[in-house]
Amino acid sequence: YLKMGMARVEKVDLPEPYQLEAFNKKILIIGGGVSGISAAIDAAKTGYEVTIVEKEASLGGNAKKWRKQLPGTFPYEDLIPPAIESKITELESYSNITVKTETVVARIAGEPGDFTVTLKKPGEKTEFDVPYPLPDEMKVDDKGKELNAEALHAKFMEYNEGKQDILTFDPSGEKFGAVILAAGWRPYQPEEGEFAHLGFGTIADVVTNHQFEEIAAAGKIVRPSDGKEAKSVVFIQSPGQEDDKDFAYTGAVTSLVALKQA
Structure with a gap:
């Protein structure tokens, strides 16, 4: 052995x-x-x-x-x-x-x-x-019926043509x-008409705090409408109440930024 x-x-x-x-x-x-x-x-x-x-x-x-x-x-x-x-x-x-x-x-x-x-x-x-996932509208056929696994895979490959497997x-x-x-x-970009009741989107001189910061960084606080120096500025803040109709939320950061800019 x-x-x-x-x-x-x-x-x-x-x-x-x-x-x-x-x-x-x-x-x-x-x-x-x-x-x-x-x-x-x-x-x-x-x-x-x-x-x-x-x-x-x-x-x-x-x-x-x-x-x-x-x-x-x-x-x-x-x-x-x-x-x-x-x-x-x-x-x-x-x-x-x-x-x-x-x-x-x-x-x-x-x-x-x-x-x-x-x-x-x-x-x-x-x-x-x-590769991007298929959008929901591409997961169904012309009649709105959900595609089977084989058809979904074919759609996915077509949608991501030219891309390598993940x-x-x-x-x-x-x-x-x-x-x-x-x-x-x-910075948050309000949707069209979202704050129309406050003048944003309809009045050129109503701006977001981010836009205001860019104006200030240029050297002077001027009105976007005509480029003339602003004599007064109003900051609209959320009171943080449940029935606030102006803003859907509030935050400590927004208050600090408003105080800084003021």
Whole structure:
């Protein structure tokens, strides 16, 4: 038996040594506003390689449009210049941060520690764009009856013609170990007629607080209707009551912004 065992061992291939998982140390940050820039700086300080992508032509986001910002330290009395410019300057001082403006993410594939990311220019179409789900109106036939699984799949493939399957990796994609989503916020844009009773949309000089901030950032508070300097300004706030007919909601942020702008 011993000789038979030795003969078998002679013909056995040695097993591959156990490979420890190798995690990618690069970090991708989506969004070049305050939160994205802050995250990039914090990660860079710890020695990580960081790539930050921003869809606009420059970093800063909405904060770059502010004239002044609320104070963050005692005695909380005077408004301060926007901190975004100093944040951008600090970010640019790190050699391990790569900035890609006018860039968006087309696809993220993989798993934590090993992501493959496809980047592209805004509006550009690529084969690695994420396939979109079928809209509800395409899930039924001409008579309104729901399509069967085979027909739904055919419709889906037609709707996403030219796009790779969601599980397909982009061979030219960039590798990252972690992805931070810091897409930020966008100002609320009222629908047509939503605040007509307050004059918004019908009177040129009735604006949102975001529009007012852009006017102030230009240097003077002027009326959009004729460009003349405004002599007085009224801020319409929600009282936060259930029977408020002007606004569907209220918030502490809106009150702070109104006080700042006043």
